Amino acid sequence: MSKKILLIVEDEEDMQELMKLYIQKANLDIEIKQAFDGTEGVKIYRELMKEGKKPDLVIMDLKLPVMDGVQATKEIMKMDPDANIYGFTAYFDTDMSRELERAGAKKIIPRHEGFTKFVDEIKKFFGYQ
Amino acid sequence: MSIRQNDSFYFNHESQDYFKKIFESAPIGIIILEGTKIKMANTKFAQLTGYDIKRLQKKDFISFLPQHEDKECAKTILDGLKEDEEAECECTIEGKKGKYFVRIKAKRIGNITVMNIVDISEIRKLMDSSIQGVLIYQDDKIVYANERMERITGYSKEELLNMKPWEIIAEEYLPKLKEIAKLRQKGKIKETKVYEIKIRRKDGKIKWVFISSTTTNYRDKPAGLVTMMDISDIKTMMDIISEREILVQKIFDNASEGIFIEKVEEDKIKIIDVNDAACRMLGYKKEELIGMDVSNIIYPGDKDVPKKMLEMLEKYGSKGSIRFEGRNIRKNGKIIDLEISASWINIEGEKYIMVIARDITEKKIAEEKLAESEAIFRAVAESSPNGIFIAIGDEITFINRAFEKITGYNLEEIKKRGMPYIYGYGDKTEIKIKSKDGKIKWVIFSIKDLNVKDKRIRVGILTDVTDIRMVYETKRKFIEDTSHYFFNPIAIAKGYLELAMEKRDGERDKMLNKVKEAIERIESVVRNIVEKGEIHE
Numbered sequence: 001m002s003k004k005i006l007l008i009v010e011d012e013e014d015m016q017e018l019m020k021l022y023i024q025k026a027n028l029d030i031e032i033k034q035a036f037d038g039t040e041g042v043k044i045y046r047e048l049m050k051e052g053k054k055p056d057l058v059i060m061d062l063k064l065p066v067m068d069g070v071q072a073t074k075e076i077m078k079m080d081p082d083a084n085i086y087g088f089t090a091y092f093d094t095d096m097s098r099e100l101e102r103a104g105a106k107k108i109i110p111r112h113e114g115f116t117k118f119v120d121e122i123k124k125f126f127g128y129q
Numbered sequence: 130m131s132i133r134q135n136d137s138f139y140f141n142h143e144s145q146d147y148f149k150k151i152f153e154s155a156p157i158g159i160i161i162l163e164g165t166k167i168k169m170a171n172t173k174f175a176q177l178t179g180y181d182i183k184r185l186q187k188k189d190f191i192s193f194l195p196q197h198e199d200k201e202c203a204k205t206i207l208d209g210l211k212e213d214e215e216a217e218c219e220c221t222i223e224g225k226k227g228k229y230f231v232r233i234k235a236k237r238i239g240n241i242t243v244m245n246i247v248d249i250s251e252i253r254k255l256m257d258s259s260i261q262g263v264l265i266y267q268d269d270k271i272v273y274a275n276e277r278m279e280r281i282t283g284y285s286k287e288e289l290l291n292m293k294p295w296e297i298i299a300e301e302y303l304p305k306l307k308e309i310a311k312l313r314q315k316g317k318i319k320e321t322k323v324y325e326i327k328i329r330r331k332d333g334k335i336k337w338v339f340i341s342s343t344t345t346n347y348r349d350k351p352a353g354l355v356t357m358m359d360i361s362d363i364k365t366m367m368d369i370i371s372e373r374e375i376l377v378q379k380i381f382d383n384a385s386e387g388i389f390i391e392k393v394e395e396d397k398i399k400i401i402d403v404n405d406a407a408c409r410m411l412g413y414k415k416e417e418l419i420g421m422d423v424s425n426i427i428y429p430g431d432k433d434v435p436k437k438m439l440e441m442l443e444k445y446g447s448k449g450s451i452r453f454e455g456r457n458i459r460k461n462g463k464i465i466d467l468e469i470s471a472s473w474i475n476i477e478g479e480k481y482i483m484v485i486a487r488d489i490t491e492k493k494i495a496e497e498k499l500a501e502s503e504a505i506f507r508a509v510a511e512s513s514p515n516g517i518f519i520a521i522g523d524e525i526t527f528i529n530r531a532f533e534k535i536t537g538y539n540l541e542e543i544k545k546r547g548m549p550y551i552y553g554y555g556d557k558t559e560i561k562i563k564s565k566d567g568k569i570k571w572v573i574f575s576i577k578d579l580n581v582k583d584k585r586i587r588v589g590i591l592t593d594v595t596d597i598r599m600v601y602e603t604k605r606k607f608i609e610d611t612s613h614y615f616f617n618p619i620a621i622a623k624g625y626l627e628l629a630m631e632k633r634d635g636e637r638d639k640m641l642n643k644v645k646e647a648i649e650r651i652e653s654v655v656r657n658i659v660e661k662g663e664i665h666e
Contacts, residue, residue: 018625063609063613090613115620115624116627
């Protein structure tokens with residue numbers, strides 16, 4: 001059985017690193033793919049989808065360079081209406097986060113709730129709880 | 130000249146000459162017959178026949194009668210008359226000069242018959258060619274009928290001559306006229322009477338006729354003489370005219386508008402007739418209005434209107450009616466507004482003015498109120514800070530100044546291009562529009578649809594909330610930026626801190642915990658700023 005794929009679309013390296021560390025700490029058997037802007041995120045999703053290895057979950061930040069999280073979500077949803085996208089953002093409870101949900105994101109994890117909460121949501125999604 | 134001897138007259142030679150002169154110069158034809166042979170004839174008879182007197186002697190009188198029935202009639206008279214008996218008949222005689230219609234009176238004296246022959250050709254011609262039907266009846270029989278009578282009744286002359294005179298009269302008139310006819314034939318009524326009656330033609334159709342009935346002398350006996358004129362068409366026309374007159378009168382009496390018939394007398398206009406609606410309109414009785422000078426009912430401010438009306442009628446009246454508005458004063462002093470139509474009419478050769486007036490007082494009041502409402506609406510609409518538009522059907526018919534200011538478009542431009550591009554519709558919805566100068570503006574757009582007399586009227590109100598929106602947007606941006614720029618580093622610091630804290634060292638753990646608490650306090654402040662706009666923990 002192939003490994004689960006998690007695509008993280010986040011422009012801050014420290015954030016990317018922390019998410020990776022916490023997932024590894026939790027011993028989750030997940031392959032992590034990284035994208036640092038919205039365009040890259042859409043590109044990686046498309047390529048993986050072509051290979052038959054589309055990401056099982058996308059973690060999407062909102063404020064991204066080149067293409068923001070809302071637009072990137074719309075692009076991915078257009079490509080794959082069954083895509084699973086979670087927002088992990090500091091813009092929780094703002095118009096932008098509501099836009100992300102309208103674009104197709106299934107959940108918004110507030111960044112201020114911390115990485116422990118973040119990992120709990122990942123575990124819940126992949127059935128580790 | 131004559132000697133009366135033993136109660137008989139003795140004619141001497143002198144009297145013979147005298148009577149011979151009378152015989153010769155008589156204005157009527159006289160012949161003396163023995164049997165049917167002419168023994169003597171006078172000059173008049175000779176003129177009638179075209180023969181000289183000598184040649185007439187010994188000629189057979191019957192030879193002058195071309196028609197068979199006349200021959201038979203003459204023979205009967207000549208063979209059947211007794212001494213001193215008289216007989217009369219009308220017949221046609223024919224000589225060298227042609228035919229003549231004559232009336233013959235015959236008397237038997239001894240073995241001779243004296244005939245007086247009167248030429249009635251002219252009279253007969255007149256009767257025959259008359260445009261009126263002529264009928265003579267005697268002894269309950271029609272004895273003469275002219276050609277016109279044939280056409281009127283549909284019976285031939287032969288048929289008529291075998292009928293009783295009342296057989297052509299319609300049943301309803303029969304009893305009276307039959308009685309009169311009988312009395313005429315007895316000579317008991319002589320005066321001429323005229324009637325309008327119905328007759329029944331041979332084909333059963335009923336005709337209206339005008340008859341003049343009198344008594345005449347025919348063949349020495351009273352007879353009835355009738356002249357008849359077919360007035361069926363005239364009667365029909367008169368009935369139609371009468372019905373139309375009644376209809377016109379009904380229309381005049383029952384019209385909802387006031388109708389006045391007026392006449393110009395010197396420099397005044399007088400009311401000649403009015404209908405009931407005119408009386409109700411002005412509050413006068415008919416008899417009060419008739420004969421009144423119209424200036425008495427004209428509003429003082431409109432005193433020149435009658436003069437202007439006459440001028441317009443003189444100028445345009447030949448083409449039809451003229452229309453104008455005016456004011457009258459009712460009997461109770463109330464002023465009424467009228468819509469007036471006036472035209473010339475001709476009644477029995479005289480010129481009158483027909484005025485038809487409709488009371489539009491209520492309509493005028495409504496119009497004034499409407500104009501007032503419109504003026505108020507306009508004042509309110511133009512002074513409103515909100516944009517207002519009105520569309521009737523699909524056409525925008527009004528925009529106020531504020532609408533023009535918000536959108537940048539005037540009414541003509543809106544009509545041509547439609548409403549400014551709208552990013553979304555709704556009922557009382559906040560939407561974005563693009564004004565003429567390309568600016569994006571936020572407006573609250575509310576629409577109300579009305580249905581007035583099957584017309585859709587749409588009223589729209591635009592409230593420019595761009596400034597408010599800008600404040601909101603600024604606030605929103607501040608919150609989003611605060612969220613991003615504060616929460617991100619805080620999240621990163623906390624993340625690493627928690628990882629570091631897993632590495633156990635009592636004192637360091639305590640201090641790291643303090644750091645974590647301090648960060649959490651900052652986080653709490655930032656959350657309050659973002660969520661509540663308040664700066665506190």
